Amino acid sequence: MALPASILPELRRLLGPGNVLTEKEDLIPYSFDGTAALHQMPGCVVFATTTQQVSSVLKLAQETRTAIVTRGSGTGLSGGSLPSPDCVVLCLAKMDKLLELDRANLTMLVEAGITTAAVADAAAAAGLFYPPDPGSMKTSTLGGNVAENSGGLRGLKYGVTRNYVLGLEVVLPDGQVLWTGNKCVKDVAGYSLRDLFVGSEGTLGVVTKVLLRLIPLPAAKSTLVATFARMDQAAQTVSDIIAARIIPCTLEFLDRTTIRCVEDFARVGLPLDCEALLLMETDGHPAAVAEETSRMAVLARANGATQVRVAKDEAEADNLASARRTAFSALARVAPTTILEDATVPRSQLANMIRFIAAVAAKYRLRIGTFGHMGDGNLHPTFLTNERDAEEMRRVEEAFKEIFDEAVRLGGTLTGEHGIGISKKSFLPKFAGDAQMRVMRELRRALDPKGILNPGKMFD
Amino acid sequence: MSPPALTLPRQSHLKDLDFSVLQQCMRCGLCLPACPTYAATKIERHSPRGRISLMRAIAEDGLEPSRAFAQEMYFCLGCLACMSACPAGVDYAQLFERARAEAEASGVLRSPGRNLVRAFAIRWLFMDLNRLQLLGRLLRLCQELGLQALLRRSGVLKLLPARLRQLEAMTPDIQPQFSADLIAPVEGVGILNRKPPAASNPSWTHRIQNSGTDPFTTYRVAMLTGCAQDLIFSNVNRDTVEVLVRNGCEVVTPPEQFCCGSLHAHTGELELARQLARKQIDQFPPDQFDAIISNAGGCGSHLKHYQLLLAGDPLYRDRAALWDKKVKDIHEWLVGIGIRPPPNHAPPQVVTYHESCHLAHGQRIVTQPRLLLAAIPNLKLVELPESSWCCGSAGIYNLIQPEMAGQLLDRKLNHVRSTGAAIVATANPGCLLQLINGAKQRGLNLRVVHPVTLLAEAYRRPRAKLDTEVRAKSDAVLAVAEKAKPNGE
Numbered sequence: 001m002a003l004p005a006s007i008l009p010e011l012r013r014l015l016g017p018g019n020v021l022t023e024k025e026d027l028i029p030y031s032f033d034g035t036a037a038l039h040q041m042p043g044c045v046v047f048a049t050t051t052q053q054v055s056s057v058l059k060l061a062q063e064t065r066t067a068i069v070t071r072g073s074g075t076g077l078s079g080g081s082l083p084s085p086d087c088v089v090l091c092l093a094k095m096d097k098l099l100e101l102d103r104a105n106l107t108m109l110v111e112a113g114i115t116t117a118a119v120a121d122a123a124a125a126a127g128l129f130y131p132p133d134p135g136s137m138k139t140s141t142l143g144g145n146v147a148e149n150s151g152g153l154r155g156l157k158y159g160v161t162r163n164y165v166l167g168l169e170v171v172l173p174d175g176q177v178l179w180t181g182n183k184c185v186k187d188v189a190g191y192s193l194r195d196l197f198v199g200s201e202g203t204l205g206v207v208t209k210v211l212l213r214l215i216p217l218p219a220a221k222s223t224l225v226a227t228f229a230r231m232d233q234a235a236q237t238v239s240d241i242i243a244a245r246i247i248p249c250t251l252e253f254l255d256r257t258t259i260r261c262v263e264d265f266a267r268v269g270l271p272l273d274c275e276a277l278l279l280m281e282t283d284g285h286p287a288a289v290a291e292e293t294s295r296m297a298v299l300a301r302a303n304g305a306t307q308v309r310v311a312k313d314e315a316e317a318d319n320l321a322s323a324r325r326t327a328f329s330a331l332a333r334v335a336p337t338t339i340l341e342d343a344t345v346p347r348s349q350l351a352n353m354i355r356f357i358a359a360v361a362a363k364y365r366l367r368i369g370t371f372g373h374m375g376d377g378n379l380h381p382t383f384l385t386n387e388r389d390a391e392e393m394r395r396v397e398e399a400f401k402e403i404f405d406e407a408v409r410l411g412g413t414l415t416g417e418h419g420i421g422i423s424k425k426s427f428l429p430k431f432a433g434d435a436q437m438r439v440m441r442e443l444r445r446a447l448d449p450k451g452i453l454n455p456g457k458m459f460d
Numbered sequence: 461m462s463p464p465a466l467t468l469p470r471q472s473h474l475k476d477l478d479f480s481v482l483q484q485c486m487r488c489g490l491c492l493p494a495c496p497t498y499a500a501t502k503i504e505r506h507s508p509r510g511r512i513s514l515m516r517a518i519a520e521d522g523l524e525p526s527r528a529f530a531q532e533m534y535f536c537l538g539c540l541a542c543m544s545a546c547p548a549g550v551d552y553a554q555l556f557e558r559a560r561a562e563a564e565a566s567g568v569l570r571s572p573g574r575n576l577v578r579a580f581a582i583r584w585l586f587m588d589l590n591r592l593q594l595l596g597r598l599l600r601l602c603q604e605l606g607l608q609a610l611l612r613r614s615g616v617l618k619l620l621p622a623r624l625r626q627l628e629a630m631t632p633d634i635q636p637q638f639s640a641d642l643i644a645p646v647e648g649v650g651i652l653n654r655k656p657p658a659a660s661n662p663s664w665t666h667r668i669q670n671s672g673t674d675p676f677t678t679y680r681v682a683m684l685t686g687c688a689q690d691l692i693f694s695n696v697n698r699d700t701v702e703v704l705v706r707n708g709c710e711v712v713t714p715p716e717q718f719c720c721g722s723l724h725a726h727t728g729e730l731e732l733a734r735q736l737a738r739k740q741i742d743q744f745p746p747d748q749f750d751a752i753i754s755n756a757g758g759c760g761s762h763l764k765h766y767q768l769l770l771a772g773d774p775l776y777r778d779r780a781a782l783w784d785k786k787v788k789d790i791h792e793w794l795v796g797i798g799i800r801p802p803p804n805h806a807p808p809q810v811v812t813y814h815e816s817c818h819l820a821h822g823q824r825i826v827t828q829p830r831l832l833l834a835a836i837p838n839l840k841l842v843e844l845p846e847s848s849w850c851c852g853s854a855g856i857y858n859l860i861q862p863e864m865a866g867q868l869l870d871r872k873l874n875h876v877r878s879t880g881a882a883i884v885a886t887a888n889p890g891c892l893l894q895l896i897n898g899a900k901q902r903g904l905n906l907r908v909v910h911p912v913t914l915l916a917e918a919y920r921r922p923r924a925k926l927d928t929e930v931r932a933k934s935d936a937v938l939a940v941a942e943k944a945k946p947n948g949e
Contacts, residue, residue, distance in 0.1 A: 019907065021503070025528040029510030034488050074504070075489040093502045139489045265547045332486040332548035344848050
């Protein structure tokens with residue numbers, strides 16, 4: 001199934017020849033996203049620079065029944081922007097403008113291709129705060145964050161992308177442009193379509209603009225690093241912190257393997273002689289921050305922390321958080337292929353889940369590095385493997401099946417923040433159940449009857 | 461009787477590479493925002509991740525080394541900013557050299573003109589620096605006789621194609637004297653008092669830095685004068701030697717040196733680069749020096765990787781390993797041994813610092829140049845926004861990709877202007893030249909200078925009027941006096 005012959009000249013006419021890539025050397029770099037071991041060549045890659053162009057491209061695709069896979073920066077971790085065979089990759093990376101910063105209403109209107117870091121920086125420059133901070137925030141785009149409903153290190157206290165989306169401009173599969181939401185905090189006029197598109201993984205429409213909710217920048221923050229000789233001591237510390245009614249903005253966990261890799265890259269002085277490390281951050285009113293800092297330190301020590309260190313200034317705190325964000329990539333230092341998942345469980349089950357992951361890794365003789373957002377139960381067990389070793393890759397698959405089953409059995413979910421995409425597609429029907437699957441299928445068919453948007457993703 | 465012709469399969473620099481080097485890229489995309497060509501185009505092919513995917517496709521037989529591939533490898537600046545950004549530790553420097561070698565070996569870029577330029581410049585001119593110096597002398601003669609100025613005034617140059625006119629305008633001013641005219645083969649001689657190298661005895665280094673004893677004549681170092689540096693910035697070499705002598709080093713600077721081979725390695729001529737690396741190791745046996753000093757960021761980055769380059773050479777492999785350990789960037793070395801404070805008479809000056817890519821990303825020398833500048837009395841260092849973003853010079857990139865190079869130069873100079881500093885310091889001849897030309901074209905009153913020159917000036921301050929010869933003599937006198945001190949070891 002190649003691209004229809006007529007489509008390329010028409011795309012060039014709509015977008016300009018420089019915005020339509022067809023050479024093999026241009027397409028190979030778009031034949032994957034951030035997900036390990038997945039490749040698929042697209043038919044062509046196009047760049048839109050306006051909503052109108054996106055609309056025209058979708059109309060053309062509709063007429064010619066051409067598959068469209070929307071892409072931002074291609075940092076996704078579930079194969080969500082992996083091309084489908086001979087599709088048109090619709091890349092929005094050039095639509096990267098900040099359109100409006102409304103200080104009176106604390107909102108920001110951006111184009112979908114702007115990076116998460118650019119949004120966060122622009123907000124901070126105005127004394128405001130955009131909390132979602134996925135690990136790839138310097139590269140990832142807001143459109144991609146909306147499509148995947150990305151989380152980050154601050155999910156525990158501040159929630160995820162969804163909690164900051166006030167409105168969306170979406171181009172529907174037939175090319176019609178839809179606006180949903182507005183600057184009002186309260187809005188119950190009709191279905192909340194906005195919430196339908198958040199996390200829809202490019203299957204229902206193409207997000208072109210995002211209206212974001214911002215909050216005041218916390219007046220103070222404090223960062224602690226605690227190290228433990230045993231993993232369960234770290235898990236218990238997290239449980240105790242939550243039980244003590246403290247909601248820090250970050251409670252990150254790294255195991256020994258991950259600590260070594262991160263330190264090897266970032267050189268931020270992480271202690272290497274421990275089994276587990278907690279990175280804790282509290283923010284808010286200075287007095288509350290001071291109090292929570294000392295209480296968290298006390299709880300960590302009570303659970304046998306070998307060392308508790310408080311970052312001396314904001315620069316050190318930022319360095320620690322930045323270092324943590326590189327954990328997944330840094331793990332690639334020790335293995336050719338790193339395959340991570342984001343099985344998520346209720347916080348009360350964290351210790352069980354961590355023990356289970358270790359047991360599964362041992363059972364299948366696999367090397368594993370685990371890190372994650374302990375405060376919100378979102379773990380990232382990462383298998384350190386080699387995609388060229390077919391036998392080991394089979395064991396990895398088996399291990400993940402067990403981990404998913406256990407996460408679900410404990411009341412958790414398949415994915416906390418990476419999405420279903422293609423890598424967890426086969427697990428979704430069992431997890432979601434017949435009723436949910438039926439509603440999802442009918443919704444998708446209603447909006448995209450010809451199935452041109454991101455075909456083969458999430459579910460068939 | 462000629463032996464029967466052997467038909468060997470064409471060597472593939474990418475297929476022969478250990479696949480794990482390519483596989484190290486796990487495609488997370490964290491390099492994208494660090495890449496100047498991706499930032500300018502937003503096209504994946506122009507990103508490190510995209511380029512590696514093309515290299516990998518060739519290694520896996522998914523792509524032939526095509527013209528588009530080769531052009532892409534030459535569109536890459538080779539600035540290595542992606543290496544600083546990469547948490548996975550991808551060795552992009554090696555991949556980049558291999559990919560350009562692959563492009564050259566495949567012959568897809570061959571054309572009569574290009575072949576001629578490469579044969580002349582890379583395979584002839586830079587293989588023997590006597591030839592380069594000869595060319596330099598000719599150019600200097602033209603400049604001294606006013607021929608260049610005459611040509612420029614006459615309007616004859618307007619007959620040249622636009623591209624050649626641009627190149628002509630970038631011709632650097634050749635120094636009246638080259639390094640060998642300015643630097644004695646051995647300086648700091650006669651005051652030598654050997655000590656074990658710092659690296660092997662840190663506690664001892666500590667004592668020297670803190671005890672107040674005189675650190676004169678403690679080390680024996682070799683000085684690499686470079687090629688472009690020697691012709692255009694021989695004064696920087698002179699300054700480097702002076703600063704080294706003032707910091708207790710006996711400096712060995714043979715008048716005839718070789719190119720380090722960086723130019724060759726970066727333009728796909730790995731075998732020539734190996735030849736030059738062997739010559740360097742022969743000329744400067746690494747076991748005879750405490751350090752082998754480079755003051756050019758680009759050269760230093762290449763010089764520190766001879767072990768990898770000569771990994772397949774059993775005769776040189778071990779010496780190359782030692783060589784890599786001994787090569788030190790001048791800032792790295794000086795900060796490592798402790799900089800003697802210059803006298804406190806310097807006038808106030810505001811300086812900003814532009815990082816040479818291969819110093820910052822290739823060698824990870826980031827704090828040392830700033831510490832060196834901070835050691836100069838009355839110098840205020842203003843941080844340059846995007847200080848480690850490429851200025852567009854990138855070896856010979858500004859010659860072969862003028863458009864992208866020009867964009868990057870604009871971006872750099874705008875940032876320099878935003879600091880309000882009248883002096884920009886940078887530690888690589890390519891950057892120096894690029895910024896000098898850029899400032900000249902834009903009519904900016906900007907002094908572009910190597911950090912070491914600023915340090916040398918600070919040392920010279922009380923004796924500003926002495927010429928080089930007198931200064932060397934006074935150094936010797938000073939050194940003898942220092943040695944005569946009762947506690948001078």
